[in-house]
Amino acid sequence: EAGVTQFPSHSVIEKGQTVTLRCDPISGHDNLYWYRRVMGKEIKFLLHFVKESKQDESGMPNNRFLAERTGGTYSTLKVQPAELEDSGVYFCASSQESVPYEQYFGPGTRLTVT
Amino acid sequence: AQSVTQLGSHVSVSEGALVLLRCNYSSSVPPYLFWYVQYPNQGLQLLLKYTSAATLVKGINGFEAEFKKSETSFHLTKPSAHMSDAAEYFCAVSERYNFNKFYFGSGTKLNVKP
Numbered sequence: 221e222a223g224v225t226q227f228p229s230h231s232v233i234e235k236g237q238t239v240t241l242r243c244d245p246i247s248g249h250d251n252l253y254w255y256r257r258v259m260g261k262e263i264k265f266l267l268h269f270v271k272e273s274k275q276d277e278s279g280m281p282n283n284r285f286l287a288e289r290t291g292g293t294y295s296t297l298k299v300q301p302a303e304l305e306d307s308g309v310y311f312c313a314s315s316q317e318s319v320p321y322e323q324y325f326g327p328g329t330r331l332t333v334t
Numbered sequence: 335a336q337s338v339t340q341l342g343s344h345v346s347v348s349e350g351a352l353v354l355l356r357c358n359y360s361s362s363v364p365p366y367l368f369w370y371v372q373y374p375n376q377g378l379q380l381l382l383k384y385t386s387a388a389t390l391v392k393g394i395n396g397f398e399a400e401f402k403k404s405e406t407s408f409h410l411t412k413p414s415a416h417m418s419d420a421a422e423y424f425c426a427v428s429e430r431y432n433f434n435k436f437y438f439g440s441g442t443k444l445n446v447k448p
Contacts, residue, residue: 224377251434262338263378263424263438276435311378321366321385321433325378 222246224326226312232332238300241329245294245314252295253315253323254287258308266310269295270317281306302333336361336427340439348447353397353412355442357425360406366433367408368426369399372441378424384408395419420446 225244233239245252254266266285267277271292280287284303289295299306309330313323341356359365366385370378382393389401399410408425425439 253434253436255436255438260343260440262440263426263436265435265437268434278435313378315434321368321383321428322380323436324380325370327375327377 224312224314224324226310226326226329228329229327230330230332232334233302234334235304236301238298239302239331241297241299241310241331243295243297243312243326245312246324248316249314249324250292250317251315251320251323252289253313254295254297255311255313255325256308257311257328258305263311266297299331302331304333307331307333336365336429336437338425338427338437338439340423340425340442342442343440344443344445346445346447347415349417350414353410353415353419353444355410355423355425355444357399357408357410357439358406359408359425359427359437361427361429363430364401364403365430366428367399367401368428368436369393369397369408369410370424370426372422372424374421381410381423415444415446417446417448420444 227242252269257263265279268275269289286298309328311328313325315323337360339358369381384401392398426436
């Protein structure tokens with residue numbers, strides 16, 4: 221069974237540009253989460269989808285971040301326009317609805333904004 | 335909101351020595367607790383979890399952790415370190431009634447010396 225996959229693994233963009241990160245959860249996992257780790261600090265929750273619906277987006281830093289989950293399958297996280305402080309590693313995780321606390325994480329996307 | 339403290343951003347042990355990675359959480363209501371490990375270029379892998387059953391939890395790769403409510407701690411141990419244990423370890427907490435949102439510590443990098 222394939223795990224959570226994320227694309228790209230690395231992205232380097234200039235301040236003001238747009239970047240879109242993609243996450244493919246484990247098949248059959250209705251829950252999908254985005255987390256971010258900035259500058260070696262703690263990993264912070266960004267938001268949670270249940271299928272295609274945003275359940276909790278309390279961790280989204282500001283309106284430059286837009287997350288979507290098309291048809292309840294893969295998810296994208298767009299940053300527009302990117303700022304220097306957006307640099308970090310963005311993790312995606314997924315879990316089954318019946319066992320939400322068993323979250324499986326992807327390898328992350330390392331975003332560098334210059 | 336929860337907070338999770340991992341004492342020591344870097345821990346170095348000799349191969350065969352005891353591994354002890356510390357984690358303290360802030361909640362007065364015992365949450366669910368987790369330890370994850372991240373090997374280079376890989377995603378976070380669940381080592382073990384506490385979900386209010388036995389306070390001593392055994393995980394993969396010989397790791398275990400003990401939940402101590404009075405100390406609000408969930409320290410990770412392994413009796414004998416292997417070179418392959420070198421990685422970054424994260425302690426995480428979910429709220430008891432919101433399993434979907436995790437709070438992470440800032441991570442501890444474990445170095446194993448030959």
